[in-house]
């Protein structure tokens with residue numbers, strides 16, 4: 001009988017769905033600059049739609065996390081690994097909010113926002129953040145656009161670092177320590 005304690009199906013589904021969408025969005029975000037002009041608009045619009053979807057899923061995930069305890073870690077894990085994995089998990093939670101929010105803020109300060117309304121996957125109208133879009137002075141708005149763009153890029157760098165640690169930790173537990181680590185987050 002398999003005794004591995006697991007996350008709930010809802011937690012597992014949200015984990016892999018958010019992971020997949022974030023990876024796709026990193027690829028789209030990084031690729032946007034080097035694509036031919038005729039592809040850029042669709043790529044960035046898709047990136048925005050996926051990002052807002054991630055924000056909604058992140059909210060569900062956080063609510064689920066607050067109401068459900070994760071399965072206990074194997075007793076054999078040393079305390080430094082427990083602490084480090086806890087820190088990385090908190091950082092990942094922060095980033096699944098910070099990336100879409102900073103992207104949305106960046107986009108809301110875009111001078112083209114008014115003439116290019118957002119619609120999720122071309123279907124569902126989606127607002128810009130009013131207080132940012134309504135900044136009257138063009139110079140102030142442009143500097144906000146740049147600032148929020150920098151935040152978005154830096155949250156991206158933090159994501160690469162946190163993701164690398166997360167992946168290394170999971171692989172170490174699975175293949176070096178030989179615990180059923182991946183099964184905890186499996187269906």
Ligand code: HEM
Nearest residue numbers: 025026029030032033048051052054099100103104107156
């Ligand atoms: C899952 C959430 C998101 C992730 C992981 C993500 C990630 C990224 C990355 C890695 C880049 C490239 C940064 C670089 O050049 O180093 C980028 C660019 C960008 N993102 Fe996001 N993003 C997310 C959500 C959003 C949202 C919700 C919006 C807007 C509503 C947005 C708007 C943009 C824009 C406008 C760019 C610049 C694209 C360009 O002109 O090259 N992002 N994003």
